[in-house]
Amino acid sequence: MKQTFNMELFFQALADQTRLRLLNLMGDKEICVCYFVEILDQLQPKISRHLAYLRRAGIVEPRRDGKWMHYRILMPQHAGAAIILQQTLASLKDERVMQSDTKKLLKACCSPAKFNGLQGAPIPLTAACCERG
Amino acid sequence: MKQTFNMELFFQALADQTRLRLLNLMGDKEICVCYFVEILDQLQPKISRHLAYLRRAGIVEPRRDGKWMHYRILMPQHAGAAIILQQTLASLKDERVMQSDTKKLLKACCSPAKFNGLQGAPIPLTAACCERG
């Protein structure tokens, strides 16, 4: 089907804790880079670099919105890869770190102003949380 | 569920072409190391190393049989990982290299004597191929 799909590269992209945390946070919604930085509590260039790896592997897609960049998961054309990615996302939800991240994201969406790095940051479009304070 | 399961390590183990080829050859049967060496046409220590990586990740299990070591895939306890591994194996079958390897393995099972490195090598137990020549 896909001539250019590379299983090895695909797994390489998934074989990193930081990238798994990013994917878990995205889930099925679009997230702004600034949220990743805030929630993972890691330096911005590091987040950016890992997002670049995911981009290169074709797993995520960026969208520019003014100053902000939003990322969302791009389900692979390759049927097998799509199943693997979905199963991975499902499995991640069982892990403590991932649950903690998800909870933190919800909080941040509710009141971005309370987080240093999120002054005036855009609220994730599909976030099912309370309105901005 | 499993405290010791590590998704990152699991994907790292899968993120290598040589290891994917080994897994594809094993499929659901037990294979002797000497077949891997012959079919991948790579140096034996290299094969051994990659088998060690797979062992460390708990993906394969060795069995000694006299001089020969046989390896087989060990389905992970972790339900998600098992699904991912099964889907991976299924997807590999669509790739040319993997199909070629599988075909070569079948040939080697039919007449091991014709391969330099397989003089007197054991035939994979569950190999559904013709008798040894």
Added chain:
DNA sequence: CAAATATAGTCGTCTTAGCAAATATGTATG
């Protein structure tokens, strides 16, 4: 210009290939 994000450069660390040596088993020999 300021803010958000991406990229480049440098460094330390991890992974891998390749070779040599070690280990484990089997067989032959005394």
Added chain:
DNA sequence: CATACATATTTGCTAAGACGACTATATTTG
């Protein structure tokens, strides 16, 4: 039964390459 040797496989070791962290700098947009 002990020894020596052959075969199959694993494991140290070292150099090369890839990767991640960190800092500084560049790019894009308001």
